[in-house]
Amino acid sequence: MIIIMRPGAAKEAIRNITEQIEGKGLQVHLSQGHEVTIIGVVGDKSKLHGINFEIAEGVDKVLPVTESYKLANKKFHPEDSLIQVGNTSIGPGTLTIMAGPCAVESRDQLLETAFAVKKAGANFLRGGAYKPRTSPYSFQGLEEEGLRYMKEAREATGLRVICEVTSQHAIETSVKYVDMLQIGARNMQNFELLKEAGKAGIPVLLKRGLSATIDEWLNAAEYIMSEGNADVVLCERGIRTYETSTRNTLDISAVPVLRSRSHLPVIVDPSHATGVRAYVPPLAKCAVAAGADGLMIEVHPNPACALSDGPQSLTFEQFQQLTDELRPYAQLAGRKF
Amino acid sequence: MIIIMRPGAAKEAIRNITEQIEGKGLQVHLSQGHEVTIIGVVGDKSKLHGINFEIAEGVDKVLPVTESYKLANKKFHPEDSLIQVGNTSIGPGTLTIMAGPCAVESRDQLLETAFAVKKAGANFLRGGAYKPRTSPYSFQGLEEEGLRYMKEAREATGLRVICEVTSQHAIETSVKYVDMLQIGARNMQNFELLKEAGKAGIPVLLKRGLSATIDEWLNAAEYIMSEGNADVVLCERGIRTYETSTRNTLDISAVPVLRSRSHLPVIVDPSHATGVRAYVPPLAKCAVAAGADGLMIEVHPNPACALSDGPQSLTFEQFQQLTDELRPYAQLAGRKF
């Protein structure tokens, strides 16, 4: 931690701060410039818990030096993680393709989609049974019935299946049916849900919050991991900006930034990031080129009639064409799918 | 709903769309310009559920005309609501002052604060027993023990008490101790929590999400209201922008915007909006001048040692001085406190 004093801060103010720090058993290093004094703090910062130097007399600002996330931090775990999900792995050398409808609407819709995405090369089926919708009057999902179809699709196709959870109850139910849980953007800082997901015993896909910083996102992963679940995969799905041409703004730089800060795998969801079907294929390729470990893509047998997110869903043919086009990009990136 | 066709869209494409709409029993009005055709749709839009015109042949864009929130909408409820909380009201003609520590830390801290804010003119005591914190290693709150102190403070001072809830369990526990529930910014789109709050039987303060639009916020209120709870108060607490001089950016325009779109009361939280103690008083006054129905302000007996949000908390003296300065502003605005 670094404490920067205001110009002309009184010696007494500086002494007051250094005494508090030393009184807790930490060390202080003073840099006295002609304008400004800087106080470097060395030692275990947790001992300073409950002291707010920001508002102490003479203080200009307080800067943290180390990140608050530890388990997700590459500094303490330099090797990139390979997350095992059933017979599949997510991480270095792989390209995971999760595909399926935004919402599970019926048994037929789901099974038909499962076979189509399997044929095109996906290794996960996605499908929402609990739908967080902006308006209470929109379709809210089939809940456990939807999960049963997911399980059936898994058995029929051999795909791994992943489903969003929105409550403790949804987690308890979902673990009986699916291989991996998804925490959606709107719940990225629903810390109670994160803790429950950390206890669920199966891998978790953690989507980035609508306007979460990368550090907040890694702290959210830390909530899951600190409950004992190390199998966390991050999913960039676009952030909120002033630009309205796309539903969200895909922050593709998050891929290399995360690669430098964390060992956790990162996948990209171009469907939610753009909200527009025509933009999904170029952004899927771009994600692979940027180093993503996988993709999540919405596919629907008849997007024009989808109950949720139809405008951003690919048809089976479009998805097949996309995976065909993706193969050489995966190869260039040293990834198999 | 308005559907705008691409320039040169085929007659067939237009016919295809109008037939789908008329087939569901709605009416169509065509405006054929020399470049563009516009299709106005008249009738009950819910019958078009599951048809995504955005991706139909020839369509450029689809524009909604009416808001998806109804119960929170001023168009259908033109008179501003006055929300009753115990012997207190929030809304027209009043200025509600909610004050207290970010987190309940101890019985002494809470009671001391309760008497101080009461003396200065507050009518609500705020205090967090369940704390949503960015890092899992930060103080997470006293939970039910904290709620017991809240109830004790209520009995000792006659103040109304309000507490943030972060899970169904927290709601079930809190309703036994407090007068009003608070849904925090990070949970504004935790729809399961909103539904539970809608069933809790006591008024709810709904904070704006970190990057929620005003329409998303009103839709979140609609989740609570559609469960039968009409007693919702909105709280502007700053939004996320690129500017880092303040913790968040207080969107003070939200006050008149909400006044024109909704009948629900609006209060402002300058403490979380800025994160800096020195900016709280000018922004508290500005909120009253802009037409807010109340304020939520963090007050702590010793901000320098607060376990949460110390740098933005006022001391008792600072809070007393602020309420003194606020009185003439309240009077100018035609509000009593």
Added chain:
Amino acid sequence: MIIIMRPGAAKEAIRNITEQIEGKGLQVHLSQGHEVTIIGVVGDKSKLHGINFEIAEGVDKVLPVTESYKLANKKFHPEDSLIQVGNTSIGPGTLTIMAGPCAVESRDQLLETAFAVKKAGANFLRGGAYKPRTSPYSFQGLEEEGLRYMKEAREATGLRVICEVTSQHAIETSVKYVDMLQIGARNMQNFELLKEAGKAGIPVLLKRGLSATIDEWLNAAEYIMSEGNADVVLCERGIRTYETSTRNTLDISAVPVLRSRSHLPVIVDPSHATGVRAYVPPLAKCAVAAGADGLMIEVHPNPACALSDGPQSLTFEQFQQLTDELRPYAQLAGRKF
């Protein structure tokens, strides 16, 4: 300047950096924690120009300690500035009201408006003769003809007049007609224009850029001031965010933030900030309550027919009503107008 090394940075990397710094005659203070080493740099940072420590071996990040603006900085000029414009002052104890049409459209329109705003209490007439418009096909302004009307209005009413300038040519022409130049939001980082404005010899109103940070804004003021012109007034006019209910988002916190960082006066433009006439009065009051030194408000004889920004312009009656309502707020804030 503070340099933070990566965990486990080699001693050689640290020595390499300290030697470079000491080689330029500055001093180094090392804080060696168990994870991280921090290097505090003391002395004249300009001697380190052209050394990019960010990419030196072993460096994690480099943090500046002092602001790059000096003339605009409160640290070196603690007393708030009172800027003289003709017989008027802008700054402590005053409330400057600049009012008038977005664009000068005709002699009649301008003179009629000038008399109306004068009567209501304004002390400046605003009016654009050079209009920066998003589309090249929108009305671009009357240019020098407009300036002549401004001068005539000044002589007829005794008001000070202010006009936006968009080029060196516009500055050279405007100084012959007006009392104060305005640099608009889109030109806030048009550094060539700022330098010219710094040489113009009359006071300058500097609007905040669409997405400028407060520090960038103060650096822009520094460009003007470093050319010898200390008479700079800042104008908050809303920033760009994701929220679309208002044209921009008024960052009202900028008022107290600027008060703490700079001695320059700050005024607020609620017309451009919101783009909606109905929101102008509550936000004008809120700006005064937040401590602004003045307001800039668009007024038009017939907003429904204004060639630019009609929807946000007040009629004469609305403006008169607003100034009537503002007087007690100005009094509360200790300001005369």
Added chain:
Amino acid sequence: MIIIMRPGAAKEAIRNITEQIEGKGLQVHLSQGHEVTIIGVVGDKSKLHGINFEIAEGVDKVLPVTESYKLANKKFHPEDSLIQVGNTSIGPGTLTIMAGPCAVESRDQLLETAFAVKKAGANFLRGGAYKPRTSPYSFQGLEEEGLRYMKEAREATGLRVICEVTSQHAIETSVKYVDMLQIGARNMQNFELLKEAGKAGIPVLLKRGLSATIDEWLNAAEYIMSEGNADVVLCERGIRTYETSTRNTLDISAVPVLRSRSHLPVIVDPSHATGVRAYVPPLAKCAVAAGADGLMIEVHPNPACALSDGPQSLTFEQFQQLTDELRPYAQLAGRKF
């Protein structure tokens, strides 16, 4: 144009509007729903200039249907443009690589860089002679001396050369030395500069403004084109968001969005977008995969000593490695370089 009336708007209010429109010779189509009336306007909208329906009695909102840019609009120019710059083309089938230092610092620095980037496959040399810098105390560029070195480098290597211009004077000087002008992000809405660039007689690279929407950007291109210069290339260089891990946020979706709205070529600048050297290579590949027509990349003989933007500049070796890695991506995208 579509005008949406408030629920319950009086018949008189509707008649008032339709009469104004019909009075100007345009046609009106009414869609009367049970809640809301929609007025579709058909005909030449320029005849309605100076009528602000937004504030007419009974109006809720006014929605534009057609874009204000015409020359840059794909709707009226469906074939993608190929821009000729000397013996080089930018557009379909090509991959233009512009590389060089942020600022021209000396003859040696520039010539050495020119030969290195030429060898690695670049076809343009970039280099700033007029530098827009946040602080007036930062290096401001060599101006005409820098341009002379650019011309010398062009003659020595056969590369095309491009230079940023920041004033009319800089344009007049630059056209004597360089092949293409660059308008930087901070000047994207410096409309006087855009008009001058439109008259300069050589191609223009237009960078996106710090927080410009794609529509504003295309309108800025329209300013240049409406002066008779059709040779405009767009450059995405990151937008401003709340995320601080990167200098800006690369909006990679802008590439497919522009492809669908405009016929102008689009290149991407990953150096300014991220501000971090290590992120440049993955984002360069990602830009090619997303469909960009080219890249602008900062290269410096010794980034650690660069006078501007050193931390984001590649060394010669890093740039050579990047172009080697880019070739197969270009091939996949059907582009030659």
